[in-house]
Amino acid sequence: xxxxxxxxxxxxxxxxxxxxxxxxxxxxxxxxxxxxxxxxxxxxxxxxxxxxxxxxxxxxxxxxxxxxxxxxxxxxxxxxxxxxxxxxxxxxxxxxxxxxxxxxxxxxxxxxxxxxxxxxxxxxxxxxxxxxxxxxxxxxxxxxxxxxxxxxxxxxxxxxxxxxxxxxxxxxxxxxxxxxxxxxxxxxxxxxxxxxxxxxxxxxxxxxxxxxxxxxxxxxxxxxxxxxxxxxxxxxxxxxxxxxxxxxxxxxxxxxxxxxxxxxxxxxxxxxxxxxxxxxxxxxxxxxxxxxxxxxxxxxxxxxxxxxxxxxxxxxxxxxxxxxxxxxxxxxxxxxxxxxxxxxxxxxxxxxxxxxxxxxxxxxxxxxxxxxxxxxxxxxxxxxxxxxxxxxxxxxxxxxxxxxxxxxxxxxxxxxxxxxxxxxxxxxxxxxxxxxxxxxxxxxxxxxxxxxxxxxxxxxxxxxxxxxxxxxxxxxxxxxxxxxxxxxxxxxxxxxxxxxxxxxxxxxxxxxx
Amino acid sequence: xxxxxxxxxxxxxxxxxxxxxxxxxxxxxxxxxxxxxxxxxxxxxxxxxxxxxxxxxxxxxxxxxxxxxxxxxxxxxxxxxxxxxxxxxxxxxxxxxxxxxxxxxxxxxxxxxxxxxxxxxxxxxxxxxxxxxxxxxxxxxxxxxxxxxxxxxxxxxxxxxxxxxxxxxxxxxxxxxxxxxxxxxxxxxxxxxxxxxxxxxxxxxxxxxxxxxxxxxxxxxxxxxxxxxxxxxxxxxxxxxxxxxxxxxxxxxxxxxxxxxxxxxxxxxxxxxxxxxxxxxxxxxxxxxxxxxxxxxxxxxxxxxxxx
Ligand SMILES: Nc1ncnc2c1ncn2[C@@H]1O[C@H](COP(=O)(O)OP(=O)(O)OP(=O)(O)O)[C@@H](O)[C@H]1O
Ligand SMILES: [Mg+2]
Numbered sequence: 042x043x044x045x046x047x048x049x050x051x052x053x054x055x056x057x058x059x060x061x062x063x064x065x066x067x068x069x070x071x072x073x074x075x076x077x078x079x080x081x082x083x084x085x086x087x088x089x090x091x092x093x094x095x096x097x098x099x100x101x102x103x104x105x106x107x108x109x110x111x112x113x114x115x116x117x118x119x120x121x122x123x124x125x126x127x128x129x130x131x132x133x134x135x136x137x138x139x140x141x142x143x144x145x146x147x148x149x150x151x152x153x154x155x156x157x158x159x160x161x162x163x164x165x166x167x168x169x170x171x172x173x174x175x176x177x178x179x180x181x182x183x184x185x186x187x188x189x190x191x192x193x194x195x196x197x198x199x200x201x202x203x204x205x206x207x208x209x210x211x212x213x214x215x216x217x218x219x220x221x222x223x224x225x226x227x228x229x230x231x232x233x234x235x236x237x238x239x240x241x242x243x244x245x246x247x248x249x250x251x252x253x254x255x256x257x258x259x260x261x262x263x264x265x266x267x268x269x270x271x272x273x274x275x276x277x278x279x280x281x282x283x284x285x286x287x288x289x290x291x292x293x294x295x296x297x298x299x300x301x302x303x304x305x306x307x308x309x310x311x312x313x314x315x316x317x318x319x320x321x322x323x324x325x326x327x328x329x330x331x332x333x334x335x336x337x338x339x340x341x342x343x344x345x346x347x348x349x350x351x352x353x354x355x356x357x358x359x360x361x362x363x364x365x366x367x368x369x370x371x372x373x374x375x376x377x378x379x380x381x382x383x384x385x386x387x388x389x390x391x392x393x394x395x396x397x398x399x400x401x402x403x404x405x406x407x408x409x410x411x412x413x414x415x416x417x418x419x420x421x422x423x424x425x426x427x428x429x430x431x432x433x434x435x436x437x438x439x440x441x442x443x444x445x446x447x448x449x450x451x452x453x454x455x456x457x458x459x460x461x462x463x464x465x466x467x468x469x470x471x472x473x474x475x476x477x478x479x480x481x482x483x484x485x486x487x488x489x490x491x492x493x494x495x496x497x498x499x500x501x502x503x504x505x506x507x508x509x510x511x512x513x514x515x516x517x518x519x520x521x522x523x524x525x526x527x528x529x530x531x532x533x534x535x536x537x538x539x540x541x542x543x544x545x546x547x548x549x550x551x552x553x554x
Numbered sequence: 555x556x557x558x559x560x561x562x563x564x565x566x567x568x569x570x571x572x573x574x575x576x577x578x579x580x581x582x583x584x585x586x587x588x589x590x591x592x593x594x595x596x597x598x599x600x601x602x603x604x605x606x607x608x609x610x611x612x613x614x615x616x617x618x619x620x621x622x623x624x625x626x627x628x629x630x631x632x633x634x635x636x637x638x639x640x641x642x643x644x645x646x647x648x649x650x651x652x653x654x655x656x657x658x659x660x661x662x663x664x665x666x667x668x669x670x671x672x673x674x675x676x677x678x679x680x681x682x683x684x685x686x687x688x689x690x691x692x693x694x695x696x697x698x699x700x701x702x703x704x705x706x707x708x709x710x711x712x713x714x715x716x717x718x719x720x721x722x723x724x725x726x727x728x729x730x731x732x733x734x735x736x737x738x739x740x741x742x743x744x745x746x747x748x749x750x751x752x753x754x755x756x757x758x759x760x761x762x763x764x765x766x767x768x769x770x771x772x773x774x775x776x777x778x779x780x781x782x783x784x785x786x787x788x789x790x791x792x793x794x795x796x797x798x799x800x801x802x803x804x805x806x807x808x809x810x811x812x813x814x815x816x817x818x819x820x821x822x823x824x825x826x827x828x829x830x831x832x833x834x835x836x837x838x839x840x841x842x843x844x845x846x847x848x849x850x851x852x853x854x855x856x857x858x859x860x861x862x
Contacts, residue, residue: 105739125738125739125740137739141736142736143732143733143736144732145728145856146728146732157740161723162721163722163725164720165719401860
């Protein structure tokens with residue numbers, strides 16, 4: 042915004058048109074002759090199920106992938122975009138679905154690095170002054186000197202969006218930018234972007250699974266289904282059901298599992314005055330005490346970066362607590378593999394590709410991470426039974442409808458939503474859990490998948506499983522939890538029952554007042 | 555005065571002189587390894603590169619009569635070795651460690667093969683920079699005759715620190731080493747950045763070899779390096795990938811190497827071989843002391859050694 046764009050870059054958004062774009066990965070066709078047009082100063086939504094090919098298509102616009110066939114017209118001229126640098130020159134910028142911050146670098150370094158036109162030698166004094174000035178006008182604040190690795194998912198997402206504002210992008214591609222923001226934050230961000238669009242300063246191509254955002258902010262939609270074009274239309278002429286039908290290729294079926302009346306059992310998971318530090322050694326979780334009973338969903342609401350990540354990491358065994366206790370059925374729990382197995386503790390971490398997967402290993406191997414060292418996947422306690430691993434994967438893939446070319450595909454190649462499903466399948470697939478800890482379990486899933494996961498969680502609760510649900514999606518928490526706690530600055534500050542909850546009061550506590 | 559008459563001061567002096575003299579090859583190789591690893595690749599072959607550098611420096615100094623042409627030749631020989639390693643490790647599915655070990659054996663073999671004719675003749679040496687003029691003690695004067703390569707290395711250490719923080723190319727190297735996916739999304743060519751880092755890093759290791767053959771010990775023999783190239787890898791780890799820390803760590807290692815000989819000079823010869831092993835023992839101790847189950851190594855490039 043403050044940085045004058047180089048003369049070659051457009052001052053205003055240019056019309057962008059995709060003509061019959063086809064993208065193949067080997068013999069697999071991820072996009073088949075997709076056409077799409079975004080006139081300048083409009084807000085366009087790209088919709089489709091998980092794995093439909095949305096991310097692949099926009100990555101072709103960014104020069105991250107090269108389209109196998111087809112043309113990209115910018116301002117009416119066919120252009121070849123060979124790398125994200127070229128895209129930048131046309132004023133195109135993108136917030137990727139998976140974070141693209143360099144973990145070891147600070148927020149400031151990440152912002153500066155993203156500018157392709159940075160001088161060979163960086164004058165940090167000047168850059169910092171410039172960044173501080175930019176931050177004064179920024180819609181949200183992030184500490185410039187924090188390394189990106191220490192930011193929670195929501196904060197990272199904010200930095201990604203700040204990056205595009207800092208780059209003064211004219212054509213902004215957003216790949217599920219709000220999946221880790223609270224609804225209030227999401228509205229704020231999209232509202233701000235919408236304003237820029239209305240004043241003709243920006244065009245937006247938004248990938249989202251949330252109809253609320255489509256109706257709230259978008260002008261036009263294009264829908265993909267399994268790599269094929271499946272329809273387009275103006276938002277004002279359409280209903281959510283029509284959109285859903287385009288996406289699924291059939292009418293929307295809702296399968297909700299209703300909560301059985303409270304059958305709260307004995308205490309299962311108990312945290313007593315738990316403290317944990319961030320990587321930097323600053324306390325992140327400050328004396329959290331809570332109890333989750335069997336057959337109960339306890340929700341934890343909060344703005345990302347208030348200690349949820351560290352709390353879940355302690356329960357996952359990724360981080361050691363500095364003091365306090367974690368007890369399961371009255372016994373101390375240190376989250377070792379043996380203990381997790383004995384107590385049947387399962388966990389859906391946030392950013393599953395990073396926290397719950399080995400990206401280079403296959404889908405089948407990732408799905409076996411919990412159980413590969415036990416019969417039937419291991420014979421005679423030492424020989425891995427590849428057939429059993431594959432069989433398990435084949436079954437899970439169909440039960441959880443994970444879209445993958447084969448069980449042998451590296452999990453890192455799956456679409457964002459399908460990675461999530463694969464991890465879900467591993468954690469919920471055995472159906473034997475006693476305790477389930479879930480952090481943002483629906484991050485990036487399409488509406489059908491969200492419904493099915495919510496159903497799975499409710500079903501587990503009805504079966505008597507103790508569920509701790511940490512989420513930044515308030516609607517999700519209100520729908521699923523029996524009790525709702527609010528975390529702010531590492532402390533639990535408020536407790537309520539969803540039926541009696543007042544969103545305003547919750548928001549108030551989340552904001553730390 | 556002789557060493558004996560200086561007593562324990564003599565030991566201290568000997569160790570300090572050894573720190574600089576013996577630390578210089580560690581310094582150059584560890585800076586080279588640091589640059590390579592910051593880009594996310596490991597080069598275990600720098601021991602071979604060091605030997606190639608030592609041999610080329612000696613040969614060119616002998617042929618041309620100018621030791622500085624020797625130093626440049628060592629850098630070029632190092633860069634060529636680096637180019638081969640870079641070519642190998644940027645192929646898909648090539649493991650850096652395996653390629654590095656192959657390069658180590660290849661480099662030392664090639665150096666011994668090409669260096670055979672230069673074992674006998676004596677080549678012009680690099681002239682030291684003397685900082686001991688103020689003293690009239692011979693030992694102090696001798697100890698303060700410092701290799702120009704040391705100053706070069708020390709300068710590069712600080713320059714590299716600045717390079718990583720305040721230049722575009724340096725930030726690109728860090729980005730590529732920490733998160734290749736993020737770097738790609740930013741339009742940085744991961745492969746190109748890595749190739750350049752490996753080549754430049756190897757050139758530095760080659761120059762380290764010039765110090766061996768043209769300054770200390772100052773001859774070309776097959777026993778000229780005693781694993782400095784390999785230990786430099788460990789040195790980079792506990793320098794936390796920080797070039798300036800590499801400088802300090804190299805001095806500590808160089809000093810540790812000199813403890814045995816310095817003690818012998820004052821007549822303490824018990825445990826001579828044990829003292830000679832002190833750099834290796836130091837490596838192990840520092841590794842044990844600095845590892846922590848709680849956090850990953852601060853400064854470790856996120857994608858170090860990962861395939862693709
Ligand atoms: N680099 C790659 N190599 C091979 N296949 C890939 C690659 N990237 C994506 N795919 C495949 O292409 C298909 C479309 O993926 P894409 O990421 O575009 O989906 P998406 O519509 O963005 O889904 P989501 O909503 O889950 O993010 C998927 O089946 C995926 O496995
Ligand atoms: Mg996607």
